[in-house]
Amino acid sequence: MTVWDRPEPPARPVPLDRERIVAAAVALADEGGLEAVSLRKVAARLNAGPMRLYGYISTKEELFDLMVDEVYAEILPEEQPGDWREALRTLAHRTRQAALRHEWLADLLGGRPSLGPNSVAVTEATLSALDGIADIDTVMRAVETVSAYFTGAIRREIANLRAERATGLSKHDWQRASGPHVTRMLATGRFPALAKAVYDGTDVDAETSFATGLDWVLDAVAAKLTPPSV
Amino acid sequence: MTVWDRPEPPARPVPLDRERIVAAAVALADEGGLEAVSLRKVAARLNAGPMRLYGYISTKEELFDLMVDEVYAEILPEEQPGDWREALRTLAHRTRQAALRHEWLADLLGGRPSLGPNSVAVTEATLSALDGIADIDTVMRAVETVSAYFTGAIRREIANLRAERATGLSKHDWQRASGPHVTRMLATGRFPALAKAVYDGTDVDAETSFATGLDWVLDAVAAKLTPPSV
DNA sequence: ATCGGTAAAATACAGTGTATCGACATGAGA
DNA sequence: TCTCATGTCGATACACTGTATTTTACCGAT
Numbered sequence: 001m002t003v004w005d006r007p008e009p010p011a012r013p014v015p016l017d018r019e020r021i022v023a024a025a026v027a028l029a030d031e032g033g034l035e036a037v038s039l040r041k042v043a044a045r046l047n048a049g050p051m052r053l054y055g056y057i058s059t060k061e062e063l064f065d066l067m068v069d070e071v072y073a074e075i076l077p078e079e080q081p082g083d084w085r086e087a088l089r090t091l092a093h094r095t096r097q098a099a100l101r102h103e104w105l106a107d108l109l110g111g112r113p114s115l116g117p118n119s120v121a122v123t124e125a126t127l128s129a130l131d132g133i134a135d136i137d138t139v140m141r142a143v144e145t146v147s148a149y150f151t152g153a154i155r156r157e158i159a160n161l162r163a164e165r166a167t168g169l170s171k172h173d174w175q176r177a178s179g180p181h182v183t184r185m186l187a188t189g190r191f192p193a194l195a196k197a198v199y200d201g202t203d204v205d206a207e208t209s210f211a212t213g214l215d216w217v218l219d220a221v222a223a224k225l226t227p228p229s230v
Numbered sequence: 231m232t233v234w235d236r237p238e239p240p241a242r243p244v245p246l247d248r249e250r251i252v253a254a255a256v257a258l259a260d261e262g263g264l265e266a267v268s269l270r271k272v273a274a275r276l277n278a279g280p281m282r283l284y285g286y287i288s289t290k291e292e293l294f295d296l297m298v299d300e301v302y303a304e305i306l307p308e309e310q311p312g313d314w315r316e317a318l319r320t321l322a323h324r325t326r327q328a329a330l331r332h333e334w335l336a337d338l339l340g341g342r343p344s345l346g347p348n349s350v351a352v353t354e355a356t357l358s359a360l361d362g363i364a365d366i367d368t369v370m371r372a373v374e375t376v377s378a379y380f381t382g383a384i385r386r387e388i389a390n391l392r393a394e395r396a397t398g399l400s401k402h403d404w405q406r407a408s409g410p411h412v413t414r415m416l417a418t419g420r421f422p423a424l425a426k427a428v429y430d431g432t433d434v435d436a437e438t439s440f441a442t443g444l445d446w447v448l449d450a451v452a453a454k455l456t457p458p459s460v
Numbered sequence: 461a462t463c464g465g466t467a468a469a470a471t472a473c474a475g476t477g478t479a480t481c482g483a484c485a486t487g488a489g490a
Numbered sequence: 491t492c493t494c495a496t497g498t499c500g501a502t503a504c505a506c507t508g509t510a511t512t513t514t515a516c517c518g519a520t
Contacts, residue, residue, distance in 0.1 A: 038476065049500045051478080060477065110385035111337070113393050115411060120421065127423035136431045144386070145443035149375065151382030155340035156374070163343050181345060191350065193357035201366045213375035220450030268507065279469050281509080290508065462520085469514070476507065483500085490493080 018056050020046060022066045026102065029067065034104040037063070061112075068108050069116025074098050076122050080129070084225075085218055087129030088143070091122070092150040092214050099154045106158035110151045134225045142221045149217045150210075157206045244277055248286050251276065252296045256332065259297065264334040267293070291342075298338050299346025304328050306352050310359070314455075315448055317359030318373070321352070322380040322444050329384045336388035340381045364455045372451045379447045380440075387436045 024045040028037045039060060043050045057063050075094045081087040099105045114120075123143075130139045186195045204212075254275040258267045269290060273280045287293050305324045311317040329335045344350075353373075360369045416425045434442075 039478085040476075051480095051501085052499065054478075055498080107341070110382055110389060112389050117415075120415060120424065124421040124424045127427055131423050131426075136427055137434070140427055140431055141439065141442055141446075144383075144439065145379065145446055148382030148386060148443060149379045149447070151385065152340055152378035152380070153374075153382075155381065155385075156378060159340060159342050185350060191354040193361050194350065194354045196361075197357055197366055197370055201370055204367070209371065209374065212371055213378060216371075216375055216450040216454060217379070217447060219453060220446040223449060223453075224446060269509085270507075281470085282468065284509075285467080464517105464519085466517085467515095469512100471510105471512070473510080474508100476505100478504090480503075481501085483498105485498090486496085488493100488495085490491100 016046060016048060016052065016056065018066060021053060021056055021063070022070050025063055025067050026070055029104040030102055034064075034107050037104075039063075064108055065112065065114075065116060068105065068114060069118045071098050071102055071105055072114065072116065072118035072122050074101075076118060076125060080125075084130045084133050085222065087126060088146045088218060088221070089214065091126055092146065093211075095150055096154050096157075096210060099158060103158055103162070106155050109154060138224060142224070146214075146217055146221065150214065153210050153213060157210065160206070246276060246278060246282065246286065248296060251283060251286055251293070252300050255293055255297050256300055259334040260332055264294075264337050267334075269293075294338055295342065295344075295346060298335065298344060299348045301328050301332055301335055302344065302346065302348035302352050304331070306348060306355060310355075314360045314363050315452065317356060318376045318448060318451070319444060321356055322376065323441075325380055326384050326387070326440060329388060333388050333392070336385050339384060368454060372454065376444075376447055376451065380444065383440050383443060387440065390436070 021042060025037050025042045028041055028045070039053055040050045042063070043053055046052075053063075057066065075091070075098050077087075077090050077094060081090055095109075099109065126143055127139065130142060133139065134142070182198075185191060186198060189195075251272060255267050255272045258271055258275070269283055270280045272293070273283055276282075283293075287296065305321070305328050307317075307320050307324060311320055325339075329339065356373055357369065360372060363369065364372075412428075415421060416428060419425075
């Protein structure tokens with residue numbers, strides 16, 4: 001039987017691994033948000049059937065965990081920072097930047113404990129940068145407090161960003177004029193403090209606001225690390 | 231034709247309103263988490279067809295918004311607090327307690343801007359408690375910083391709580407022994423700082439940890455409001 | 461009594477995560 | 491070289507989702 005008679009061997013499926021799966025999922029999420037990530041679509045990107053993925057993950061939540069850890073690889077700073085303050089500040093800013101690149105991260109941040117290799121590495125790097133500046137408990141409290149701050153701040157920033165995008169208006173315009181609901185509420189006069197804030201407040205860009213709040217929190221941490229000489 | 235011959239008039243559908251819908255949704259979420267909330271199940275609780283809800287909300291996300299605002303009614307403190315610090319502290323603690331009663335709140339907190347009546351009322355109350363202690367921009371920064379902190383802290387607390395519940399173990403045991411993954415990682419010796427934190431750190435209960443971090447942040451705010459006499 | 465408008469219900473659709481099952485290519489043993 | 495067990499992949503299936511569209515049935519007005 002000649003080659004011409006024999007059919008080609010059936011296309012062996014492209015070998016898969018978690019890395020490829022996570023990359024596909026991240027790409028989908030970057031393009032269309034978390035809700036664009038379905039196991040079927042991820043699998044389709046890899047020329048595979050949906051059920052194929054269950055050899056690598058056993059639930060969709062696990063895929064999200066892997067995605068988050070993938071992003072933590074971007075967050076891990078490449079060089080050891082100078083002092084503890086620099087370490088915490090960079091951690092915060094790098095997390096924020098990662099969330100701006102992958103907005104879906106804001107939906108997942110703080111949603112489940114992160115135990116993947118990259119996020120553990122980030123934790124290790126952070127803790128080691130704070131090692132020795134105070135007792136462990138204080139250090140832990142410091143890290144947790146700062147993390148809580150930037151987690152919350154990032155979430156709010158992304159939430160606002162999406163809301164603005166949804167109306168197609170700048171934050172300024174959105175607050176002032178567009179949201180007829182807000183305008184009407186303020187016009188009732190029942191919320192004087194809020195009205196004052198909206199009308200008399202200065203618009204600061206998100207990054208500055210983030211950095212300022214962060215500095216406050218870092219100041220607070222500093223105060224606890226080196227207590228006032230009393 | 232006697233009464234006996236005449237059939238009963240067809241059961242007119244129970245009148246609906248948003249309040250009832252939201253209450254049903256909240257009940258479902260309290261029992262089974264956010265993912266237990268489906269429009270079909272909510273409607274079923276009200277003896278209605280699923281499509282009936284679309285007269286009151288136009289999307290599931292809107293239902294979530296209503297649910298969040300419903301909880302903000304619980305958060306709004308009944309009496310005006312003494313000073314700004316008390317105001318921010320109570321806000322934080324009341325939000326946390328609400329999240330402990332309605333764990334699904336942690337999934338929604340900070341996810342979208344809250345513009346409902348109750349959450350606006352909370353904002354108004356908070357801002358008015360801080361009114362006059364500094365210029366508006368500083369006040370705004372203070373409120374946003376504290377909110378970011380407790381949003382993030384609450385999210386982490388609930389996330390940990392769920393993780394513990396999933397393993398059926400206490401946080402202590404979970405960290406120490408149960409998570410074989412963590413144990414193995416620490417055993418590699420590649421994460422000395424983390425290992426130190428896990429093994430030498432004191433376990434503090436979530437509430438204390440929350441309150442401590444909150445106090446730090448409030449201290450930071452205080453420092454900005456009444457700058458040191460330099 | 462009939463008609464029109466409206467509000468509810470039924471149906472429909474495209475999609476989801478995941479369990480189950482059948483086919484089939486591959487490596488081992490004869 | 492043939493057979494058979496094995497394990498992997500794809501197809502199928504199920505129960506469910508959010509929501510659009512169509513059908514039904516009532517009410518009030520003519």
